[in-house]
Amino acid sequence: MALPKSFPSLTSKQQDDLIYNLQHWSLGNGLVMFPPNFKSYQPVNAPVTLFPTPFPRDSFNDALAVQPSFNEIYSNISSLENEKWLLDIISELSSFDKDFTGRLLDCYLKAKKIGITQPLSLGLFRSDYMLNSTDNQIKQIEFNTVSVSFCGLSSKVGQLHSYLNNIDAYGFSDYYLENELPISDSINEIADGLADGNYYYNKRELPEAETAVLFIIQENERNAFDQRHLEYSLLKNHRVKSYRLQMDQIPTLTKTDPETKRIYYLPTNKEISVIYYRAGYAPSDFKTDLEWNVRTDLETTKAIKCPTLLTQLSGCKKIQQILTDKSVLSKFLKNDAKINQILKTFANIYPMDDSSNGLLAKKLIEEDASNFVLKPQREGGGNNIYKEDIPKFLSTLNKEEFGSYILMELVKPATYNNKVIRQDEIYSESIVSELGVFGTTLWNSETSEILTNKVAGHLLRSKFSTSDEGGVAAGFGCIDSLYLY
Numbered sequence: 001m002a003l004p005k006s007f008p009s010l011t012s013k014q015q016d017d018l019i020y021n022l023q024h025w026s027l028g029n030g031l032v033m034f035p036p037n038f039k040s041y042q043p044v045n046a047p048v049t050l051f052p053t054p055f056p057r058d059s060f061n062d063a064l065a066v067q068p069s070f071n072e073i074y075s076n077i078s079s080l081e082n083e084k085w086l087l088d089i090i091s092e093l094s095s096f097d098k099d100f101t102g103r104l105l106d107c108y109l110k111a112k113k114i115g116i117t118q119p120l121s122l123g124l125f126r127s128d129y130m131l132n133s134t135d136n137q138i139k140q141i142e143f144n145t146v147s148v149s150f151c152g153l154s155s156k157v158g159q160l161h162s163y164l165n166n167i168d169a170y171g172f173s174d175y176y177l178e179n180e181l182p183i184s185d186s187i188n189e190i191a192d193g194l195a196d197g198n199y200y201y202n203k204r205e206l207p208e209a210e211t212a213v214l215f216i217i218q219e220n221e222r223n224a225f226d227q228r229h230l231e232y233s234l235l236k237n238h239r240v241k242s243y244r245l246q247m248d249q250i251p252t253l254t255k256t257d258p259e260t261k262r263i264y265y266l267p268t269n270k271e272i273s274v275i276y277y278r279a280g281y282a283p284s285d286f287k288t289d290l291e292w293n294v295r296t297d298l299e300t301t302k303a304i305k306c307p308t309l310l311t312q313l314s315g316c317k318k319i320q321q322i323l324t325d326k327s328v329l330s331k332f333l334k335n336d337a338k339i340n341q342i343l344k345t346f347a348n349i350y351p352m353d354d355s356s357n358g359l360l361a362k363k364l365i366e367e368d369a370s371n372f373v374l375k376p377q378r379e380g381g382g383n384n385i386y387k388e389d390i391p392k393f394l395s396t397l398n399k400e401e402f403g404s405y406i407l408m409e410l411v412k413p414a415t416y417n418n419k420v421i422r423q424d425e426i427y428s429e430s431i432v433s434e435l436g437v438f439g440t441t442l443w444n445s446e447t448s449e450i451l452t453n454k455v456a457g458h459l460l461r462s463k464f465s466t467s468d469e470g471g472v473a474a475g476f477g478c479i480d481s482l483y484l485y
């Protein structure tokens with residue numbers, strides 16, 4: 001295997017200069033987040049690495065190559081022809097997790113009873129991978145179907161590292177060659193995905209400017225600029241306006257026509273073409289019944305949902321586990337070569353139920369839990385149980401609850417001694433990285449016809465190798481870029 005060149009070695013004066021330039025570039029170009037308990041005028045530079053992190057070019061290309069197949073699989077899973085298959089799995093999970101999965105399912109069933117009026121469905125997905133250090137094989141960690149983040153800041157960190165390289169902040173002129181530092185164009189490509197939704201909503205008729213995109217956001221969103229970059233691109237490249245509302249603002253600031261089910265943003269009376277969720281993936285987003293009712297009502301509007309409830313539910317970890325079975329996977333992807341490509345990206349994942357694989361899983365953790373992570377059906381970080389904590393955790397559960405978890409083999413990526421900057425603190429610790437590939441797809445969930453299917457850029461997140469989880473906002477992780485070798 002080819003070896004990457006080492007990180008630049010800098011004098012302390014050079015490192016100080018680099019940090020000065022890094023902070024200014026970040027603040028000047030919106031590579032920023034709000035800190036906890038922020039004031040609206042006080043964003044800070046987002047946590048990033050000082051250097052791009054080595055990543056094998058072939059493995060990167062593998063991850064890009066499988067994205068259209070993943071887009072296809074998940075659009076098929078959440079189309080009506082597979083509704084029964086999906087709902088059977090979700091109903092079973094719901095019996096263990098009544099308060100979240102169960103309520104999302106209720107929303108879907110209620111919406112269906114009222115009537116779902118829009119057959120088109122938009123997916124903005126992100127497939128996350130770690131690299132097996134022994135053979136550089138990409139292994140999928142998770143497939144995200146709702147509220148995927150960092151498409152905005154990812155473009156920015158790639159531009160930042162490229163800028164630092166161009167001003168010789170890495171010590172020598174062109175320490176990295178231009179083609180070694182791929183810059184993710186995810187800001188524009190994800191915005192293109194939203195624009196596709198807007199375009200098809202209008203039956204492919206211009207001008208599109210008559211309708212707007214509605215971002216559903218969380219209160220006090222700290223990662224607001226990641227979303228804003230998308231909005232600015234959507235307006236600049238497509239002349240499509242966007243609005244930002246929390247779920248609890250929907251009843252007062254929107255109006256849905258009871259006949260046509262078209263939804264309007266009241267302050268401007270603009271019709272909404274796409275409802276894009278950057279909220280609604282965690283129980284904390286639903287404070288009262290109001291939010292649950294809003295989620296149901298929005299599903300019945302004419303606007304294209306990104307994602308629909310079915311698509312959101314298809315992203316649960318149980319589905320990821322079930323798909324590792326080739327006979328299941330081939331239900332959703334018809335091409336043998338593509339199926340084999342996808343199978344290579346799967347780590348071993350086991351159910352925790354009473355099936356033979358479930359019994360095997362329990363035996364494996366009894367023998368040695370140190371190679372595994374146990375995952376519940378939750379999104380957004382901080383929910384998994386790692387290694388030696390697994391047996392103790394399981395002993396607190398009722399046996400009947402086991403089935404709502406999956407057990408996954410830990411992927412062991414290479415570690416690198418990059419440096420991380422959080423505000424003004426520099427950490428020199430070994431890190432591991434997780435590559436995300438974005439995809440956008442628009443399909444007709446009634447006919448399963450796929451109208452667009454695109455790869456939409458990438459993301460590298462890194463975390464200290466001593467930490468199991470990697471949440472960027474939570475303080476464990478940072479945004480990174482690729483140095484391809």
Ligand code: ADP
Pocket residue numbers: 128130141142347373375378379380381382383384408409410411412434468469470
């Ligand atoms: P979430 O929905 O919380 O993002 P993930 O499945 O992505 O859940 O897990 C969170 C983090 O835990 C990942 O970003 C990764 O750092 C770590 N992790 C999860 N699964 C594995 C695995 N199989 N091998 C190594 N690390 C893992």
Ligand code: MG
Pocket residue numbers: 128142
């Ligand atoms: Mg994740």
